[in-house]
Amino acid sequence: MALSFTLAKKQPGAEMTSILMIDDDVALTQLVAEYLQLDGYQFTAVHQGPEGLELAKSNAFQLVLLDIMLPGMDGLTVLKQLRQHSYCPVLMLTARGDEIDRVVGLELGADDYLAKPFSPRELVARIKAILRRVELVQQQQQPQASSLQVNQLKLDSAKRQISVLDNPLVLTATEYQILELLMRHAGDVVSKEDLSQLALGKRLQLYDRSLDMHISNIRKKIAQYDEGEKIQTLRGLGYLLLQGEN
Amino acid sequence: MALSFTLAKKQPGAEMTSILMIDDDVALTQLVAEYLQLDGYQFTAVHQGPEGLELAKSNAFQLVLLDIMLPGMDGLTVLKQLRQHSYCPVLMLTARGDEIDRVVGLELGADDYLAKPFSPRELVARIKAILRRVELVQQQQQPQASSLQVNQLKLDSAKRQISVLDNPLVLTATEYQILELLMRHAGDVVSKEDLSQLALGKRLQLYDRSLDMHISNIRKKIAQYDEGEKIQTLRGLGYLLLQGEN
DNA sequence: AGCCAACGTAAAGGTTGTGTAAAGGACTGC
DNA sequence: GCAGTCCTTTACACAACCTTTACGTTGGCT
Numbered sequence: 001m002a003l004s005f006t007l008a009k010k011q012p013g014a015e016m017t018s019i020l021m022i023d024d025d026v027a028l029t030q031l032v033a034e035y036l037q038l039d040g041y042q043f044t045a046v047h048q049g050p051e052g053l054e055l056a057k058s059n060a061f062q063l064v065l066l067d068i069m070l071p072g073m074d075g076l077t078v079l080k081q082l083r084q085h086s087y088c089p090v091l092m093l094t095a096r097g098d099e100i101d102r103v104v105g106l107e108l109g110a111d112d113y114l115a116k117p118f119s120p121r122e123l124v125a126r127i128k129a130i131l132r133r134v135e136l137v138q139q140q141q142q143p144q145a146s147s148l149q150v151n152q153l154k155l156d157s158a159k160r161q162i163s164v165l166d167n168p169l170v171l172t173a174t175e176y177q178i179l180e181l182l183m184r185h186a187g188d189v190v191s192k193e194d195l196s197q198l199a200l201g202k203r204l205q206l207y208d209r210s211l212d213m214h215i216s217n218i219r220k221k222i223a224q225y226d227e228g229e230k231i232q233t234l235r236g237l238g239y240l241l242l243q244g245e246n
Numbered sequence: 247m248a249l250s251f252t253l254a255k256k257q258p259g260a261e262m263t264s265i266l267m268i269d270d271d272v273a274l275t276q277l278v279a280e281y282l283q284l285d286g287y288q289f290t291a292v293h294q295g296p297e298g299l300e301l302a303k304s305n306a307f308q309l310v311l312l313d314i315m316l317p318g319m320d321g322l323t324v325l326k327q328l329r330q331h332s333y334c335p336v337l338m339l340t341a342r343g344d345e346i347d348r349v350v351g352l353e354l355g356a357d358d359y360l361a362k363p364f365s366p367r368e369l370v371a372r373i374k375a376i377l378r379r380v381e382l383v384q385q386q387q388q389p390q391a392s393s394l395q396v397n398q399l400k401l402d403s404a405k406r407q408i409s410v411l412d413n414p415l416v417l418t419a420t421e422y423q424i425l426e427l428l429m430r431h432a433g434d435v436v437s438k439e440d441l442s443q444l445a446l447g448k449r450l451q452l453y454d455r456s457l458d459m460h461i462s463n464i465r466k467k468i469a470q471y472d473e474g475e476k477i478q479t480l481r482g483l484g485y486l487l488l489q490g491e492n
Numbered sequence: 493a494g495c496c497a498a499c500g501t502a503a504a505g506g507t508t509g510t511g512t513a514a515a516g517g518a519c520t521g522c
Numbered sequence: 523g524c525a526g527t528c529c530t531t532t533a534c535a536c537a538a539c540c541t542t543t544a545c546g547t548t549g550g551c552t
Contacts, residue, residue: 057273059280083363085273109363141285141370160435160483172539173482200540209499210541216501235498235549418528446529455510456530462512481509481538 017131018042018060022052022078023067023093032065035120036127049073057085062134063127066110067093068101076104083109089130093118129193136194150186150241152229153179153222164225174199175218178211182231187243189234215239263377264288264306268298268324269313269339278311281366282373295319303331308380309373312356313339314347322350329355335376339364352449379440386430386444396432396487398475399425399468410471420445421464424457428477433489435480461485 019041021029029045036043044061046052049070056064056078064082068075079090092105092113102113111130114123146157154163162169162179171179177199182190196204196211204211215231222229232240265287267275275291282289290307292298295316302310302324310328314321325336338351338359351359357376360369392403400409408415408425417425423445428436442450442457450457461477468475478486 059273059277085271085363086277087363087365109365137367138284141281141367143286159433174540208541209501209543212499213501213541216499220501233499420529453532454530455512455532458510459512459530462510465511479510 016040016042017062018044019063019065019127020052020055020061021045021065022049022056022070022075023047023065024069024071025067032120032123035124039124041127049075049078053078053081056082056088059086059088061088063130064088064090065093065123066090068105069095076101076108079105079108079110089134091126091130133194133197136198140198144184148183150183150243152226153183153241155180155183164222164229167225169221169225171218171221175214175221178214179218182239182241186241189238189240191238193238195238262286262288263308264290265309265311265373266298266301266307267291267311268295268302268316268321269293269311270315270317271313278366278369281370285370287373295321295324299324299327302328302334305332305334307334309376310334310336311339311369312336314351315341322347322354325351325354325356335380337372337376358449375439379443382440382444390430394429396429396489398472399429399487401426401429410468410475413471415467415471417464417467421460421467424460425464428485428487432487435484435486437484439484441484 017040019036021032021043023029023045024047026047029047033043033045044055046055049072052064052066053073055061066075066079070078075092079092082088082090087109089111090109092102092110094101094105094113094115105113111133112126114126144157148155152165154166156162157180160176162171162176162183169179178195181195181199192211193204196202196208199214200211219231222231230242232242234240263286265282267278267289269275269291270293272293275293279289279291290301292301295318298310298312299319301307312321312325316324321338325338328334328336333355335357336355338347338356340347340351340359340361357379358372360372390403394401398411400412402408403426406422408417408422408429415425424441427441427445438457439450442448442454445460446457465477468477476488478488480486
């Protein structure tokens with residue numbers, strides 16, 4: 001057999017993002033269907049665990065909305081089995097206050113969770129956040145230039161070194177990752193959420209200032225050699241390394 | 247469904263790294279195919295042991311992904327037979343917690359193992375690590391300068407001797423290998439994992455401090471004659487012999 | 493202007509990786 | 523069997539690092 005599939009991502013006209021919802025609440029799935037279809041998503045809903053699992057395993061969907069409380073097969077079980085085969089992003093839907101389910105779910109590899117009842121706007125926002133991050137990750141997995149230059153900053157990824165005006169920076173592993181990310185997306189805003197997940201490997205928590213500290217330290221190290229080269233802050237959005245003229 | 251695509255990326259027309267996957271889980275092989283082809287690898291999957299063994303023995307592949315649980319012929323058997331003919335790198339795929347399989351597999355000559363379920367990112371990272379190490383080994387097997395000098399260190403590989411400021415060091419075989427590796431890659435970071443596999447001939451285990459001790463001893467011996475010549479530590483990354491000015 | 497959430501950052505706290513002495517094994521040659 | 527050599531493990535100290543805390547500042551909002 002030929003191992004084949006189309007993985008085109010952004011080819012216009014071709015694809016639409018398909019979302020699968022596994023939830024026994026039929027009324028809710030219909031409501032969600034309306035909103036997501038309005039937003040241009042291809043939407044499919046099933047109401048039972050095993051059926052959903054089969055569909056999800058097919059990799060035909062870019063994202064799965066998974067209810068924890070399911071008749072027949074528990075949502076966490078579905079997630080666990082799905083993860084044997086696929087790393088398709090999963091957004092869990094939980095009853096409010098189900099802290100344990102949330103923790104277990106995230107450990108099993110869910111990408112996010114949302115407590116019921118939720119507003120459609122919130123749902124769409126979460127979906128978009130996950131999809132955007134998945135795209136970032138895929139971008140990261142693709143071959144990237146081993147060296148690039150942004151203004152006075154020079155990246156040498158083979159040596160894992162970044163220099164300012166030819167002065168090599170002494171960066172910790174985390175600082176390096178953050179700065180590399182910013183450089184590879186120079187000119188674009190990189191959200192704190194993305195930076196946290198991609199460089200620190202964890203979701204950004206409320207009152208988590210760790211990332212801010214790393215940025216602060218990176219700035220300090222860059223300023224040793226070049227006062228002009230600045231990481232810009234976009235309040236509420238993220239950070240940005242300006243490309244081109246200062 | 248459209249037929250598969252080729253995603254040449256490095257040397258067009260020239261060689262592409264070919265990877266063979268032997269796993270009866272068809273859905274999984276398709277998923278892996280997607281990711282690896284995105285990453286520019288030539289990918290082939292077969293679902294039965296004997297068939298995979300034949301293909302692997304052909305030496306047409308630079309790396310084999312081998313599932314332990316196979317119908318017909320057990321993965322470990324495949325590995326054992328493959329090793330009679332080929333030293334092609336093998337990355338084992340095991341069910342989580344199959345500690346025994348892991349140990350046996352590594353003893354049979356697998357290069358690494360990965361517990362299912364794994365994330366595509368992790369898989370790609372492991373594959374790259376193996377291929378990079380294989381390249382390092384091949385590089386080592388090629389004729390290399392029989393003598394080279396790094397700062398105050400002078401290597402005479404014919405005599406298997408390294409001297410500091412013309413004072414020959416009394417090194418053990420292992421110490422010599424480690425220092426030679428560092429010298430031949432002066433200016434680059436050499437990971438502890440690489441050092442362990444290439445100089446000690448074993449994978450680095452958690453809480454394994456053996457390599458640290460060797461480094462410590464080498465440093466002590468060098469310091470007898472030259473306080474300035476230092477093996478630098480890059481926390482979490484490896485060790486580095488600085489090239490050029492101190 | 494005044495409020496408040498987001499941000500900057502110094503300092504303190506906690507965690508993890510590394511340095512190294514010393515003890516424990518494994519192996520060799522006698 | 524014993525001494526010698528070498529590699530590894532154990533144990534503890536320390537340093538580097540990441541995160542949290544705390545407080546000051548900024549900028550958008552009404």
